[in-house]
Amino acid sequence: MNGSNGYKTKQRDLILNYMTAHRDAHVTVGGISEHLANHGTPIGTATIYRQLEKLVEQGLVRKYTVDSATCACFQYVEPDRKCHEHFHLKCERCGKLIHLECSFVGELASHVHKEHGFEIDPLRTVFYGVCRECSELSEKLPAGKEENNE
Amino acid sequence: MNGSNGYKTKQRDLILNYMTAHRDAHVTVGGISEHLANHGTPIGTATIYRQLEKLVEQGLVRKYTVDSATCACFQYVEPDRKCHEHFHLKCERCGKLIHLECSFVGELASHVHKEHGFEIDPLRTVFYGVCRECSELSEKLPAGKEENNE
């Protein structure tokens, strides 16, 4: 709500950098912290939380939560690419985040709005499921569980 | 994986009861704990976690997470109503969970599957946005922030 939202600090840049570099992923505070520590530029956890909060306020970053639960994934919001015009698919197996550019979804959104009175927030909504690669993979496998973390 | 999954205990019933009573909502361990305590039947937190884990294994309850983050919302899975044939809308303002019965969504799912190779998991996927009531409400209000917690 404030024109100039805070100072421009080294830490802010580092975090924003990380966010833009990982624009195709949902990142966590732990992930940022670990990455920066590994790159010789460690930042206090509290700072990361506080900066992310500000970035969310400024609309540069989006926070994903399950209801009001305390746990947070963040994602960079791109000013250019109209992320509010497409949806995100998240593979439950490999964790990949896919940006779905598809007119069908837009139609769905307007249909749901007109017929059901519900205005879908594309930025907030994530479709969970299984991506092509992973479903092909599981067809070839017998019946095991695949555990993949990034 | 196991035919008879564990014993039938008072605590299990209490939790399952709560889950079915709140079938239209995402519930948290904290919520269950508080509710049971207020009703004179307090249960240890650890028990709630362990029971929910079992209920998830048995397919009676579904767990929602944000990626691999540690934080959990749960929801009862109804054996009769085919929850896997419809999607859930969640209002970001009032927290209401809406079950959307709509053929359009089914079409979307098959389209995304055919054209984009991604198999959407309806049980897991939640559309976030603003419901009719809340959007009508905000039209009447000047420009304030509405803070609603359940």
Added chain:
DNA sequence: TTGCGTGCAAAGGTTTTGCATGGCA
């Protein structure tokens, strides 16, 4: 009686907060 389920307490994580210091404007 057997063994799973429960409760309590402790441990392990994550997120938030307080306070003195450092850095941007």
Added chain:
DNA sequence: TGCCATGCAAAACCTTTGCACGCAA
């Protein structure tokens, strides 16, 4: 120089785990 941002440490939570006891089968 005046504030805001940072870092550290502590606090507040949430979730998991260990162990002795109770209860279902």
